[in-house]
Amino acid sequence: MPDQEPKVAESSEKRPTGERYFMRFTRAQRYLHAALFTSFLGLAGTGLPLRFSESIWARGLAKGVGGFGAILFFHKFCAIVLTVAFLIHVKDLFTRAVMHHEKGIFWGKTSMVANWKDVKDLFGHLRWFLGLGPKPQFERYAYWEKFDYWAVFWGMVVIGFSGYAMWFAPFFAHFLPGWALNAVLVIHSEEGLLAILFIFSIHFVNTHLRPDSFPMDMVIFTGVESEEEFKHKRTQEYERLKAQGKLESRIAEAAPVWLLNFSKVVGFTAIFIGLLLLVLTLTAYFGS
């Protein structure tokens, strides 16, 4: 996390509430998420009509954007955007791990890699759901957030590879067996369906729609969250930083009103499109 200048902290105190704000996501991470969800919505919106090409809404949608030729174009365009975003992320990880020897990437409290605490947290959380134990305290990334991350990571590799294998089938046929050309469509469409169903139901609810964040967790858009939220959601990280005396370095300026409003418009649009696609998917899935 980049160190924050002290002046940032001062300006945040101008807020009448006097509430302090803390940095969670860097600008680059927020842009990456934005590129991810816009291209994902595009891919879902153009992929679903293909998956359910027999349904009336799929044909209507395809007709609306200029037939399948246009749908295929948008799908491939979004695929390239997402591939580029993915490669930038991988390059970033590589730079941080290999060039800067940043060990916290692969293990430790701030890593995305699952550890024993995540297993304990999962079972602890489940026990808490049922009223059988106390609520676990989470570190920087909770186990479901790590799952989201790796699901997307795995999903992009699997969907991406199978997608490109179809796009450049004659080329891939040089080193893939014949049946694999059949399999890639099954893989692409099932994994795509899983991604769509997961993101538009589980991720939406876990991250945005659950009572603690309802109606939307703005931190991925603004990069900052209030002290109260930080303390409540990621108690262990908060306490750790406080004990290490690093808490002050994470203090950031509250998001400007325009960014908050802009993020709300973008975020709600994304959630609305996502839920709409979810409903269409479910109707097509259970209607067929």
Next chain:
Amino acid sequence: MKTVSSIALALGALLVLAVPRVAAAETDCLSCHGDKTLQDASGHSIGVDGAKFGASIHGSLKCGDCHATIKDYPHPDQVTPVKCETCHADQAAGLVGSVHANRAEHPCTSCHGDAHSIFPKADSRSAVYPLNIPRTCGACHGNAAMAQKHGLPNVYPLYIDSIHGFALSKEGLLVAANCQSCHGSHHILSHKDPLSPTYKANIPKTCGTCHAGITENYMGGVHGKAVAAGNLNAPVCTDCHTAHAILQPTAAAFRMQSTPICGSCHKDKLSTYRDTFHSQLGSLGGYVETARCWDCHGAHDVLPASDPRSPIAKENLVTTCGRCHAGANASFVQYQPHANARNRKLNPALYFVRLFMNLLLAGTLGFFMIHTILWLIRSRYDQIKRKAAGGGKNA
């Protein structure tokens, strides 16, 4: 003076030329029937346009030649109807046993038009001139009420918007198929009659009158051979192209409608085709290039894969697939366009891939669905408790 006299001379010449034929059609009769407003007791027009009649194919005949029962004047009010078969015996014989055999319902004039202005069929004024035939037949067969009454399809609108109809109505193509090209003229039989040119087994021959090359191809294919062997479940021309609403086969609409036609017999093949990218792409309008049945199997000379002439014979696959997929190679053509991921015996690898993907999907969603629902309930319960205790949203 000079102009007047020359006009008079011209008129005189016209009279000299025109009068003899009208005179031949008997001026006596026309002295009464020349009145075009003349009607009989039941209100039917009995007026005759002498000039028009004179120009018609029957212009050289005398009234009495057809109205043979009228010998004197005055004649009785009720006269025997004209018997066309007196001269046109062959045509009358043709009508016997045809769908139009009922003479009261289908008098000759219902197709040939006004009895006193019948023209040869090669004359564009004739009701049975090739370009006029669809309109003539359509007078009845374009009438929805009439079609319904006789249990017939209302074919005129289908035909007129078809490739044949357009060729005829838009381009005036005399060789374009009109009604009688396929149905015949006087001896029209129901398509259920084995002697009819529109009887299923006879259709290839009927269409082959014009489409000789295609018919030859067709007769060499599995469908043609089956029909020739008496298997009337096999498709003939009209099963794929329809009888009347025939479209240009390269037209998007035809490409969109044709696959289900093949699939109406080849159900298992349609179902596995539906699972593929070819179908998924092809089902969405505007992208009609993706492979349809006949793009791979051939259209008319469909042959089994075991026949080396078939486009889906193993040795021809690279060429066949390569028509769309530039760079198709031996490994590429191992792709199975009709793979069945649900069939463990036929496609084991695909079956297990699909099974794994489905388990992954069901497992992930199932677990997180329960996880999320429990979480929602629990955190809502906590939130309410906190609020009741006076805490804030995240307190």
